[in-house]
Amino acid sequence: MKIKSTSLxxxxxxxxxxxxxxxxxxxxxxxxSGQLSATVNGTSFQPSLATAIDEQGHILVAGIQxxxxxxxxxxxxxxxxxxxxxxxxxxxxxxxxxxxxxxxTQIAYDTYETYAHGTINVSTLDKTxxxxxxxxxxxLYNFTGSADSVKVTGQFNTTYLTY
Numbered sequence: 001m002k003i004k005s006t007s008l009x010x011x012x013x014x015x016x017x018x019x020x021x022x023x024x025x026x027x028x029x030x031x032x033s034g035q036l037s038a039t040v041n042g043t044s045f046q047p048s049l050a051t052a053i054d055e056q057g058h059i060l061v062a063g064i065q066x067x068x069x070x071x072x073x074x075x076x077x078x079x080x081x082x083x084x085x086x087x088x089x090x091x092x093x094x095x096x097x098x099x100x101x102x103x104x105t106q107i108a109y110d111t112y113e114t115y116a117h118g119t120i121n122v123s124t125l126d127k128t129x130x131x132x133x134x135x136x137x138x139x140l141y142n143f144t145g146s147a148d149s150v151k152v153t154g155q156f157n158t159t160y161l162t163y
Contacts, residue, residue, distance in 0.1 A: 057079060058079055061160075073099075076097070077097045088122065116139060118139060133155075
């Protein structure tokens with residue numbers, strides 16, 4: 001049975017904040033950094049910072065952008081067991097997720113919703129050098145369960161930290 005969180009937006013903000021905090025705490029001389037870019041319903045999403053962390057079996061990639069005082073964030077999850085060339089189906093497994101949220105309007109879209117679907121194509125997953133890259137396309141639905149949706153396409157290429 002699917003358990004829907006009533007505060008998915010809060011969880012997304014916490015996840016993104018944790019990633020950015022973790023990336024600033026250096027266990028060695030190299031932190032996680034990279035690129036994440038997307039188009040959301042035809043509008044460019046170009047976060048000023050993208051980072052990733054491998055924790056509990058998933059590499060969580062996150063990016064954040066401030067637009068006119070609104071903090072817009074995106075997260076996506078890649079199982080750390082994936083191989084280069086893997087295609088991850090979103091919307092079938094609640095561990096493999098993607099979210100897109102606005103803090104000011106408190107609107108969040110995710111792959112937890114019944115009709116949400118998409119794929120993440122993993123082009124690189126290098127555990128030795130801690131790098132993950134790929135592309136994605138998805139239709140995310142408003143976490144309130146309404147029919148409101150966004151079409152998201154993009155790519156990511158980042159190093160990640162392991163905890």
